[in-house]
Amino acid sequence: MNRTEFITVTAIILFAVFVLGWLASWIIHRLFRSSPASMTDLDHLAEKLHDTEKQRDDALTALRERETALNARLTEAEGELQVAMEGLRESRTEVEELRDYIEKRLARR
Structure with missing residues (x-):
């Protein structure tokens, strides 16, 4: 060769x-x-996925806002509870003082 x-x-x-x-x-x-029909289906699925993700993001935002509002209400309720408990403590102390005073007055008679 x-x-x-x-x-x-x-x-x-x-x-x-x-x-x-x-x-x-x-x-x-x-x-x-891929056929044009399957590309149309893929476009439709992509659009639905995008919409679903947007809805999820909106739901998460609403959840965070709701959680923040509920935490604020809880903090406010706890503050009011502390004030009420302090007032109750003061009332009990005052009632005890009045009972002692009444008992002393009755014991003098």
Whole structure:
């Protein structure tokens, strides 16, 4: 085999491999290519996903606002409870003082 024959055979083999590769690529794209209908479905699903994520974000924001409001109300209620408990303590002390005073007055008679 001389040099010219070797180059010719190599060129034919390379061309055949190129044609086989192109043919395989064409067949794969032909089999797995997405149709316009499936692309429309994918677009619709993407839009629904986006809307759902927006609704989720809105719900989380509303939840955080509600939690903040409830925490504020709880803090206010705890403050009012402390004031009421202090007032009750003072009332009990005053009642005890009045009882002692009444008992002393009655004991003097």
